[in-house]
Amino acid sequence: MIRVMLSALLLGGVVALAASCMGLRQINELAIVSAVGLELGEKPGTVRVSVQIIRPADARGQTGAPAGGTGEPVYSVRAEGKSIFDAIRNLGRFTSRRVYWSHNFVIVMQEKYARKGIKEMVDFFTRNHELRMDTWVAVTPDSPEELISTITGLEVVPGEAVDKLFYNNDVAGHALGSNMMNLEEAMLSGSAQPVLAKIQLQPRGISNKKPGARASINQVELAGAAAFRGDRMVGWLSPKETRGVMFFLEKLESGIEVVDCPNGGGVLTMEFKNARLRVVPSYRNGKPEFTLRLRADADMVESGCDGALGEIRDEARSKLEEELASSLRGALNKAQKTYRSDFLKLGDTFRNKYPSEWRTLRHRWNETLSEAETEVKVKVVIKSAVVKAERTNRP
Amino acid sequence: MSSLQDKLNERLEPKLQDTVAIIDGILGNSSDLHRREFNLCGHPDYPGIVWFLEGMADTSIIDSILMALMVSARELNVEPAELANSEELRTRMMVNASVKNCETIGDGIAAILAGDSLVVIQGVDRAVIVCAKGIKERSVEEPSSENNVRGPRDGFNENMRTNTASVRRRIKDPLLRFEALTIGTRSRTDVNIAYIRDLAKEELVEEVRKRLERIQIDAILESGYIEELIEDSPYSPFNTVQSTERPDKVASSLLEGRVAIFIDNTPVVLVVPTFFWQFIQAPDDYYNNYWVGSFFRIVRYIAFLISLLLPSVYVMIVSFHQEMIPTSLALTIASGREIVPFPVLLEALIMELAFELMREAGLRMPKPIGQAVSIVGSLIIGQAAVQAGLVSPFMVIVVAITGIASFAIPSYSSSLALRICRFPLLLASGLFGLLGFAVVFFVLLLHALSIRSFGEPYLAPASPYRPWDQRDMLLRVPFWMMDRRPEFAMDGRRMGDRQKPNTPKEEQK
Numbered sequence: 001m002i003r004v005m006l007s008a009l010l011l012g013g014v015v016a017l018a019a020s021c022m023g024l025r026q027i028n029e030l031a032i033v034s035a036v037g038l039e040l041g042e043k044p045g046t047v048r049v050s051v052q053i054i055r056p057a058d059a060r061g062q063t064g065a066p067a068g069g070t071g072e073p074v075y076s077v078r079a080e081g082k083s084i085f086d087a088i089r090n091l092g093r094f095t096s097r098r099v100y101w102s103h104n105f106v107i108v109m110q111e112k113y114a115r116k117g118i119k120e121m122v123d124f125f126t127r128n129h130e131l132r133m134d135t136w137v138a139v140t141p142d143s144p145e146e147l148i149s150t151i152t153g154l155e156v157v158p159g160e161a162v163d164k165l166f167y168n169n170d171v172a173g174h175a176l177g178s179n180m181m182n183l184e185e186a187m188l189s190g191s192a193q194p195v196l197a198k199i200q201l202q203p204r205g206i207s208n209k210k211p212g213a214r215a216s217i218n219q220v221e222l223a224g225a226a227a228f229r230g231d232r233m234v235g236w237l238s239p240k241e242t243r244g245v246m247f248f249l250e251k252l253e254s255g256i257e258v259v260d261c262p263n264g265g266g267v268l269t270m271e272f273k274n275a276r277l278r279v280v281p282s283y284r285n286g287k288p289e290f291t292l293r294l295r296a297d298a299d300m301v302e303s304g305c306d307g308a309l310g311e312i313r314d315e316a317r318s319k320l321e322e323e324l325a326s327s328l329r330g331a332l333n334k335a336q337k338t339y340r341s342d343f344l345k346l347g348d349t350f351r352n353k354y355p356s357e358w359r360t361l362r363h364r365w366n367e368t369l370s371e372a373e374t375e376v377k378v379k380v381v382i383k384s385a386v387v388k389a390e391r392t393n394r395p
Numbered sequence: 396m397s398s399l400q401d402k403l404n405e406r407l408e409p410k411l412q413d414t415v416a417i418i419d420g421i422l423g424n425s426s427d428l429h430r431r432e433f434n435l436c437g438h439p440d441y442p443g444i445v446w447f448l449e450g451m452a453d454t455s456i457i458d459s460i461l462m463a464l465m466v467s468a469r470e471l472n473v474e475p476a477e478l479a480n481s482e483e484l485r486t487r488m489m490v491n492a493s494v495k496n497c498e499t500i501g502d503g504i505a506a507i508l509a510g511d512s513l514v515v516i517q518g519v520d521r522a523v524i525v526c527a528k529g530i531k532e533r534s535v536e537e538p539s540s541e542n543n544v545r546g547p548r549d550g551f552n553e554n555m556r557t558n559t560a561s562v563r564r565r566i567k568d569p570l571l572r573f574e575a576l577t578i579g580t581r582s583r584t585d586v587n588i589a590y591i592r593d594l595a596k597e598e599l600v601e602e603v604r605k606r607l608e609r610i611q612i613d614a615i616l617e618s619g620y621i622e623e624l625i626e627d628s629p630y631s632p633f634n635t636v637q638s639t640e641r642p643d644k645v646a647s648s649l650l651e652g653r654v655a656i657f658i659d660n661t662p663v664v665l666v667v668p669t670f671f672w673q674f675i676q677a678p679d680d681y682y683n684n685y686w687v688g689s690f691f692r693i694v695r696y697i698a699f700l701i702s703l704l705l706p707s708v709y710v711m712i713v714s715f716h717q718e719m720i721p722t723s724l725a726l727t728i729a730s731g732r733e734i735v736p737f738p739v740l741l742e743a744l745i746m747e748l749a750f751e752l753m754r755e756a757g758l759r760m761p762k763p764i765g766q767a768v769s770i771v772g773s774l775i776i777g778q779a780a781v782q783a784g785l786v787s788p789f790m791v792i793v794v795a796i797t798g799i800a801s802f803a804i805p806s807y808s809s810s811l812a813l814r815i816c817r818f819p820l821l822l823a824s825g826l827f828g829l830l831g832f833a834v835v836f837f838v839l840l841l842h843a844l845s846i847r848s849f850g851e852p853y854l855a856p857a858s859p860y861r862p863w864d865q866r867d868m869l870l871r872v873p874f875w876m877m878d879r880r881p882e883f884a885m886d887g888r889r890m891g892d893r894q895k896p897n898t899p900k901e902e903q904k
Contacts, residue, residue, distance in 0.1 A: 001630065016826050023828060026739060027713045027725065028732040034722075060730035102718030103725060130718070160722070 028056070030100035034074065034159025037144025038121060039110035041080040041087075047113070049087040050078035050145040052159050053095065054103075059156050073156045076149035084124045101128065105163035106136040107180070108144040108199065114226060114233035118194075119187075122231070126184050133181040136166045138197040139226040139233060147201055152220045162220055166197070173246060173255040174239035175199070175222030182249075187231065191347025191365060194228040195245060198236060227334065229341035229366070237334055244331030247277040247294065248344040256301065257323045262315030266304025266391075270320050272296040272380065277328075281350040283357050288350050289373040292328055297383045303391045313382055321378040328376050336370045346372075403501030411442060411517040417500055418446065422507070427451075433461055435516050436468040441475040443516035446503075451510030453529020456491060460514060460525055463490050481521035493526035505583070532557065538640035538662070540807050545682040550640045551662040555585055558642070558657050558664065562589065565646040570594075573657070576607055578621070582614035586621070587657040589645075594652040594884050602849060603654045603667060618663040621656065625667075628846040632812045635848035637669040643678055652884025654849075668849035668883065672857070672868050674809035675699055680871045688871035695803055696869065702801035703813050706743050707824040707832055709793045714739045715828030731787040740825025742786050746794040747821070749776050751814075754798075851883055 035052040042048075052074050059073035077095060081087030091099055107125065109118065125131050140147055153161025169177045175197040186194035205217030225237040225245060237245060246252040254273045261268050275296035282289045298320055305312055335344050347365050351358040361368050402421060408414050415430075422428055427449045435441035443464065447457055468478070468488055478484045481496050497503050503513045503522055510528040535557065538550030551558045559573050570592040578586050586607060590600050606625040615621060622636045623629070639645060640662050645655045648666045656665040675695045680688035712719050713728060720728065735742060753772035757765045777795075780786045797817075804810040816839055823831030846853045856864030861882050866872040875894040879887050 005630070016822070024714050024738070024826075025717075026732065027717050027720075027729045028735070030717060030729070032717075032722075032725065032729065054726060056726045056729035057733040060727050100717065103722040105722075132718075157726070 025098065025100075029097055031075075031095050031097035032056070032100050033104045034157050035106045035108065035148040035162060036104060037078075037108045037110070037148045038084065039113050039144050040116065043080075046080050046082055047084055047087055048078055048080045048145070049084060049091070050076060050148055051088075051091060051099065052076045052148040052157075053099070054157050054159075072151075074149070074151075074158060076145075078145055084120060101130045102132060104131065104135050105159040106138065106148075106166070108147055109137070109139050109196075110144050111139060111141045111226070111233065114139045114196075114228075117231045118228075118233075119231045122180075122184055122187050125180055131180075133179070133184070135180050136163065136197070137178050137180055137183050138166075138199045140199050140201075141236075142201045146218075147199070147220060150201060150218050150220060152205075152218075158220075162199070165220070165222060169197070169222060170246075170250070170252060170254070172222065173243045173252055174224065175242055176225050176246060177250065178225075186228075186343070189348070190362060191342060191351060192345040193230070193341040193343040193366075195237070195249070195343035196226045196228070196233075197222060198224040198226050198242075227339045227341055227343050229339060234339045234341060235334075237331070240327050241330040241334055244327040244329070245344065247275065247328060248279070248331070248346075251277070257320055259316065259319040259323055261305035262312045262319065263306055265306060268300060268305050268312070268316055268319075269302035270298045270316065270382075271301045272298045272320065272324070275324075279346065279349045281346070281353050283350075283354050287372060288346075288354075288357075288361070288368065289375075290346055290350075291375045291377065292332075294324060294328065294376075294378045296324070296378075296380050298380050299384050300382070303388070305391055308390055317380050317382050320382075321380050324380070325376045325378045328378070332374055332376070336372065336374070340366045340370050342366060342369050403499065403504065405500045406498060407500060407503065407515065407522050409518065409520060411444065411515060414500075414515050414522070415444060418504065418513075421500070421504055428507070431457065431461065433465050435464055435475045435478065435519075436473060437465055438475045441517055441519075443514060443519075445512050445514050446507050447512040447527060448507060448510060451508075451530055452512055452527040456525065456527040456529060457512055459490060460512060460527075463488050464514070464516075475518070478516075479518055479520065481519050481523055484516070484519060485523055489523070489525065491525050491527075495524050497522040497524045508583070530554075535561070541639065541641050541644075541678075541805065543677065543679045543682070546678050547641075547643050549642060551642060551664060553660050553662055555587060555657050555659040558662070559587055559589065561642040562645050562649070562655070565642060566591070566649060571649065574600075574604070576604075578607065578610050578612070579615045580611070580613050582616070584615040585659040586615075589649060589655040589657060591649050591652070594650065594880070594886055595654055596652065596883065596885055599652075599654055599668070599849060599883075603656065607656070615658060617661045618656070618658045618665050621658060622665055627848055631842065631846055632815050633671065633843060633846065633853065634674070634806075634809050634812060635667075635669055635846060635853060637666040637673055637806070638663045638808060639666060640664070641678060647678075647681070650889075651881050652886075668847075668851040669853075670848070670851065670855055671843060671853050674806035675804060676867075676871075677805040681874075685871050685873045689869075692869070692871055695805070698800040698803035699813070702797055702804065702810065703817060704820070704836075705797045705800070706747065706793055706817065707820040709789070710739045710743050710821060711824035711828055711832050714825065728787070728789050731789050734784045735787050736784070737786075738825075739790070740821070742790050743794070743821055743825065746776070746786055746790050747797075747818070750794050750798050856882070 031053045033051050034054050037050040039048050055071065055073060055075050058071050077091060079087045079090035081090050088099060109121065126133070150158060152158045153165065155161040155164065166177050169175050176195060178196045183194050183196065186192045199220055200223050201218040202221050203215050203217060204219040204221065206215050207213055207217055224239045225242045226233050227235055227237055243252065243255060253275050254271065256269055256271045258267050258269050273296065275294060278293045280291040280293065282291070331344060335341060342365060346369060399421065402417060405417065429447055429449050431445040433443050433445065435443050445457060445460060478488065485494050485496065497506065497513065498521060503524065506524040507513050510530055512525045512527040513522055514525060515522045532554045533552045535549045535552055537548045549561060563571065568591055572590055572592055574588040576586045576588065577583050588600065588603055588607065610621070610624045612620065612624070618638060622638065625636065627635050645664050645666060649655060653666050653668065676692065680692050717725055753769060756768045760768055777791055781788050781791060801810045801814055804813065820832065820835050823835040844854055844858060852859055855861055856868055863879050864881050866877055878890050878894070880889050
């Protein structure tokens with residue numbers, strides 16, 4: 001027994017010494033990346049990677065011993081290389097810590113980069129085990145470098161602010177929450193095409209020191225979507241069309257629409273809830289057809305209209321229906337006609353119902369889809385005017 | 396040695412001088428040995444001697460012996476010749492509660508050394524042993540290592556008879572048995588095996604008896620000696636013998652069909668067989684409402700997990716698996732560690748060591764100084780070390796929570812075992828990450844699964860799974876549902892049918 005224990009001890013010791021803490025890295029020896037930007041490099045055939053690295057001591061203030069600095073919470077740097085990984089390795093020439101990707105929030109691509117094709121980017125970001133599939137992916141018309149180094153939002157770390165922005169994207173309902181998982185799914189799918197969120201810089205922030213300069217500080221905002229065909233970006237979608245897309249892809253349930261008053265004058269704001277879109281495919285004469293049925297409940301949330309609720313109710317309802325239908329039609333129109341790209345996943349619903357027909361159509365699906373008949377039916381029920389029946393008036 | 400043994404086996408001589416010579420030869424002239432000469436009925440032809448040890452024997456009892464043999468005998472006009480038979484002496488003259496005849500020198504010596512008195516009279520065929528034990532004992536106090544809020548406050552003390560009595564007081568069952576043994580060639584410590592005859596398995600009692608009889612040692616100073624000599628797995632860090640200072644705990648164990656081992660001169664009683672989960676259960680669980688009992692039991696299970704795993708999990712995640720930490724927490728940890736010069740593993744080891752130091756120092760110091768130690772220690776560890784940048788505030792929190800959790804485990808001895816198991820886990824997870832942690836954790840688990848305590852698997856009733864016994868493991872179900880004894884007991888049922896109380900229905904008219 002003694003001998004067994006001694007040999008176990010010896011073996012354990014040898015293993016411990018020989019392994020020498022393989023894979024050990026302390027958390028404070030990592031450069032934690034919170035956002036990454038991709039664009040084309042200056043030289044043709046190169047790619048430029050810009051990363052936003054968190055400086056924990058400044059991002060968290062003093063939690064323990066005085067750790068110095070009252071500097072910026074992030075450190076943003078860029079490097080170029082022949083491939084994404086090459087560029088990341090080149091980052092190592094000037095970042096003092098090992099770049100660590102697991103806490104990355106967002107990947108931003110420049111429009112030109114996206115238009116050239118994103119195959120390599122999807123491959124790299126899904127191959128590496130350190131990268132997460134729930135990282136947000138977006139396209140920007142601006143410089144990603146500038147975008148990721150902009151201090152934005154209420155969070156200390158700008159990347160985290162963008163993360164929260166995406167997380168609550170359904171509040172405004174103007175941009176998709178597209179992450180790596182959706183992107184890869186669409187890339188690998190035989191029918192659907194990718195669609196990514198669009199983010200851009202807008203001077204929205206007001207300086208507290210110089211309020212006179214008005215909103216002069218750039219902020220990151222969600223502003224629509226970018227449609228892809230294959231791995232190449234083909235064009236933008238406006239925020240309104242994006243809302244239409246969100247009914248298809250994200251089961252958007254609620255949002256607001258502003259419509260003109262039925263009897264003229266002001267505007268009426270309505271909030272729709274419990275929206276549910278049903279896509280019903282059918283197959284006639286060798287051509288697919290789609291019926292889109294959207295049902296929603298609605299409340300009046302802000303009214304500038306004259307007249308009692310009962311009078312304007314029906315008209316308000318049909319206006320809201322028309323508004324919702326037009327955003328659906330806008331999305332359909334972009335997918336069918338403008339970009340000829342099935343980013344609405346209509347092909348998936350068709351395949352599920354007509355698997356054998358799908359086999360004959362799948363090879364030229366984008367073209368088939370552009371000729372498909374579509375019908376949009378929207379039905380809204382106005383449930384309440386909240387607490388007031390009429391507009392607020394002075395008698 | 397053998398000559399001493401021979402002498403001890405000799406029969407007592409009827410002649411007083413011979414007996415005196417032999418006993419004095421064996422016991423020598425110890426200063427605490429007293430020899431009181433007297434004459435039976437005051438008759439000079441019948442000299443006698445009472446031996447007793449001062450301090451061990453109660454002198455008032457010796458007084459009463461002398462009173463009976465010298466004064467009362469003469470007042471009753473008894474002829475000394477009538478008392479030549481020790482049986483006559485015992486039945487007619489002695490007024491003491493416990494008096495027995497003594498045949499050999501050895502019995503007599505043993506009685507003297509145990510605090511009784513040996514009475515030898517010229518012309519009486521045998522000697523007489525009068526029970527005169529009068530050693531000063533500590534009063535019955537609340538056990539300091541096992542506290543509870545509700546429940547009896549009495550604890551065991553150093554006198555075994557008091558201890559067995561306080562168990563007997565709780566179980567007035569005619570089948571409650573105390574079997575006596577003496578262990579230790581020099582200490583001759585009294586040991587009692589307690590069990591309830593129709594509840595404890597015959598084989599279990601036999602096994603306990605066999606293991607105790609096997610012991611050959613010069614002295615037993617504490618129950619720990621016996622515990623280590625009867626354990627099933629002597630190399631294991633886990634206790635397979637439960638020790639307690641609470642009579643109510645022993646009584647409930649006996650009622651579950653276990654066997655208790657009482658040892659003289661220590662307030663600690665051993666209980667076998669023992670299961671791992673018992674160390675997490677406390678008497679309060681049963682004395683309080685069952686909701687409360689179950690809740691605090693779950694809290695204690697959590698405390699057990701924390702005290703075993705928390706430092707290792709923290710070290711493992713922070714130095715190997717940073718992707719498992721939520722981002723904002725990762726940033727907070729990273730900022731706290733920004734200027735700490737040590738790797739997390741070393742930091743953890745330093746802090747654990749500091750904690751153990753404080754605990755040990757607080758325990759060993761005289762009580763008033765012990766408090767000062769803990770104040771200084773906590774100030775240094777909690778504040779100054781963080782301010783100096785030697786450790787991160789997170790590590791202080793982790794070590795403090797671990798320490799508190801380990802104090803929440805009711806059994807002090809098993810919390811020590813857990814504390815020892817923590818270090819290999821910590822080293823492995825600091826050196827190899829999740830892999831090392833998993834390997835060592837499974838080694839510990841498999842070891843705990845493999846050991847037994849007096850024939851019962853250590854992790855029962857979890858493994859092997861015993862469905863009926865689950866009612867008193869993770870949860871403490873109400874008493875009206877706990878209608879069975881544990882599976883290893885002989886008599887399964889412990890209560891009648893339909894014991895669940897309910898409001899009486901209104902009577903039908």
